[in-house]
Amino acid sequence: MLSLNNIHVTFNAGTPTEVRALSDINLKIADGEFVTVIGSNGAGKSTLLSVVVGTVKPERGSVHLDGEDVTAWSPHRRAMHVGRVFQEPRLGTCSSLSIEENLALAAARGKSRGLKGALGTRQNRKWLADQVAKLEIGLEDRMTQPVGTLSGGQRQAISLLMATLLPMKILVLDEHTAALDPGAAAKVLALSTEIAETRKLTTLMVTHSMRDALAVGHRTIMMDSGRIVLDFTEEERAKLTVQDLSSLFGRAIGKQLDDDKMMLA
Amino acid sequence: MSLFAFAGALESGLLFSLVALGVFLSFRVLDFPDLTVDGSFPLGAAVAAAALASGVDPFLATGLAIVAGWGAGLVTALLNVRFGIMNLLSGILTMVALFSINLRIMGGPNVPLYNVDTVFDVAQSWFNFGLWTNTVLIAIVAFAAKFLVDWFLKTELGLALRASGENPAMAEAQGIAVGRMALVGMAISNGLVALAGALFAQLQGVADVSMGIGTIVTGLAALIIGEAILGRRMVFVATLGCIVGALVYRLFIALSLSAGFIGIQPQDLNLVTAIVVAIAVVLSKGRAQRNRRRAGMTPRRAPAAKRAG
Numbered sequence: 308m309l310s311l312n313n314i315h316v317t318f319n320a321g322t323p324t325e326v327r328a329l330s331d332i333n334l335k336i337a338d339g340e341f342v343t344v345i346g347s348n349g350a351g352k353s354t355l356l357s358v359v360v361g362t363v364k365p366e367r368g369s370v371h372l373d374g375e376d377v378t379a380w381s382p383h384r385r386a387m388h389v390g391r392v393f394q395e396p397r398l399g400t401c402s403s404l405s406i407e408e409n410l411a412l413a414a415a416r417g418k419s420r421g422l423k424g425a426l427g428t429r430q431n432r433k434w435l436a437d438q439v440a441k442l443e444i445g446l447e448d449r450m451t452q453p454v455g456t457l458s459g460g461q462r463q464a465i466s467l468l469m470a471t472l473l474p475m476k477i478l479v480l481d482e483h484t485a486a487l488d489p490g491a492a493a494k495v496l497a498l499s500t501e502i503a504e505t506r507k508l509t510t511l512m513v514t515h516s517m518r519d520a521l522a523v524g525h526r527t528i529m530m531d532s533g534r535i536v537l538d539f540t541e542e543e544r545a546k547l548t549v550q551d552l553s554s555l556f557g558r559a560i561g562k563q564l565d566d567d568k569m570m571l572a
Numbered sequence: 573m574s575l576f577a578f579a580g581a582l583e584s585g586l587l588f589s590l591v592a593l594g595v596f597l598s599f600r601v602l603d604f605p606d607l608t609v610d611g612s613f614p615l616g617a618a619v620a621a622a623a624l625a626s627g628v629d630p631f632l633a634t635g636l637a638i639v640a641g642w643g644a645g646l647v648t649a650l651l652n653v654r655f656g657i658m659n660l661l662s663g664i665l666t667m668v669a670l671f672s673i674n675l676r677i678m679g680g681p682n683v684p685l686y687n688v689d690t691v692f693d694v695a696q697s698w699f700n701f702g703l704w705t706n707t708v709l710i711a712i713v714a715f716a717a718k719f720l721v722d723w724f725l726k727t728e729l730g731l732a733l734r735a736s737g738e739n740p741a742m743a744e745a746q747g748i749a750v751g752r753m754a755l756v757g758m759a760i761s762n763g764l765v766a767l768a769g770a771l772f773a774q775l776q777g778v779a780d781v782s783m784g785i786g787t788i789v790t791g792l793a794a795l796i797i798g799e800a801i802l803g804r805r806m807v808f809v810a811t812l813g814c815i816v817g818a819l820v821y822r823l824f825i826a827l828s829l830s831a832g833f834i835g836i837q838p839q840d841l842n843l844v845t846a847i848v849v850a851i852a853v854v855l856s857k858g859r860a861q862r863n864r865r866r867a868g869m870t871p872r873r874a875p876a877a878k879r880a881g
């Protein structure tokens with residue numbers, strides 16, 4: 308169980324550029340639950356995910372993971388339980404390192420890193436290649452190539468694999484298909500749901516596509532101005548169309564949606 | 573150029589390849605522009621000289637210099653990581669502080685080493701290649717350092733360090749304590765520089781408090797020249813480039829000095845170095861941009877079947 312309790316986040320507090328990014332967020336997500344997050348630009352979606360991974364410290368409130376208070380944990384300590392895929396494919400991997408070196412970094416997560424060879428034994432390298440083979444995008448034969456030579460979709464698939472390589476609990480996806488062309492986006496999205504399902508991961512996925520938000524996962528929350536304004540369970544969601552969702556959202560925040568703010572996909 | 577001058581250029585070239593390796597670790601691997609180097613080079617010299625003068629074994633004295641270099645690197649990294657001081661300023665602060673510390677260690681502006689046995693004297697008793705004995709010893713040290721750095725950067729810790737330098741957000745997401753990696757890398761980097769300082773003092777027969785001036789620029793010049801000649805794609809090529817670059821740079825300096833090339837005098841060396849570095853940076857920038865443009869094209873040319881989509 309992941310729970311966020313009374314989370315408040317303010318950027319640049321006390322300056323003219325003060326922004327309330329999150330105000331009084333309360334959110335409980337059950338183990339294995341897949342939650343999609345939608346909302347207009349600047350609604351606080353990324354900030355919410357940053358609070359979960361620990362890169363943004365809330366000024367008030369707490370983050371609990373399976374009953375344990377992890378609010379004060381550094382991001383690298385939380386990485387033991389929390390995996391993250393970034394929006395920008397270049398952010399999730401190291402361009403100059405090979406595919407297998409990137410994966411080796413992920414394979415050492417939560418362990419102490421010493422002076423052993425990073426790639427380990429031949430079985431170890433074989434295991435890494437086997438994991439890549441499961442992605443079914445033909446990268447297992449290119450393990451020694453620098454990741455910088457891969458396409459955005461391939462890099463994002465590797466990032467996803469790195470985020471989930473070891474046993475972990477929480478998967479955090481922040482518009483991780485937004486920078487990809489439609490074909491690659493669909494493939495990476497399918498991979499994400501498959502991994503989340505087979506591994507029973509508690510997942511938070513931000514998307515700008517209302518259709519994906521409704522089609523994927525078990526639950527959808529909608530944010531506006533740093534608050535969670537709508538929260539649909541799986542049953543409630545099943546009856547909703549994209550049109551319903553956007554008009555409900557418009558009513559919830561008391562204004563019609565600008566088409567340029569939220570793409571109706 | 574006389575044979576003697578040539579041997580001298582080789583010696584100092586190999587010696588400064590240690591500095592270039594240190595600068596490679598900080599500037600390239602960690603992405604930390606570290607100016608501590610101008611202080612840790614004479615620090616190594618001062619510690620080794622003070623130890624030698626009080627009768628310590630020359631190899632132990634050189635080892636102590638390396639440890640002192642680690643300390644200097646740690647201080648700079650701590651100023652940056654723990655106290656949030658900008659990386660350039662952190663290095664400058666340590667460098668300035670080291671000037672006073674080096675004077676304290678040596679008990680004066682310099683320590684002559686004429687009456688004590690140095691590592692080079694000991695080496696002389698192992699093997700004797702005449703004029704080339706010192707060159708051989710420094711070459712052994714330089715290549716050993718290169719291979720150690722190559723090996724280290726392939727270990728779990730080394731890989732984590734590279735990731736922290738190249739992509740801190742990703743490193744953090746993979747459970748790497750990015751700040752701690754900066755501490756490790758900066759310590760190793762300045763340890764190499766201090767080793768160079770310790771050997772330089774023993775080679776010259778004197779440690780001098782002002783001998784660090786321009787070390788960083790020389791190290792950078794060697795690094796950049798090496799990259800221009802060999803490229804920087806793979807670690808073992810980049811580290812080889814440090815040695816090649818330092819040799820080329822020192823030979824170039826020796827040549828222009830001996831030829832009286834456009835009237836260059838020893839006191840003009842730092843100016844020449846600064847100009848060489850500036851030109852090399854501008855040139856390598858142009859090349860990096862061209863490479864990036866070319867790299868940007870590759871994904872679009874990749875066969876559709878191999879793409880994730």
Ligand SMILES: Nc1ncnc2c1ncn2[C@@H]1O[C@H](COP(=O)(O)OP(=O)(O)OP(=O)(O)O)[C@@H](O)[C@H]1O
Pocket residue numbers: 318319326327328346347348349350351352353354355
């Ligand atoms: N590091 C920061 N410093 C200052 N302000 C920030 C910072 N990060 C986010 N903000 C502000 O906080 C608010 C919420 O930002 P956030 O990135 O969470 O929005 P978002 O819902 O992810 O938007 P988008 O859909 O555009 O990604 C915005 O007003 C943003 O400008």
Ligand SMILES: [Mg+2]
Pocket residue numbers: 352353354481
């Ligand atoms: Mg965002």
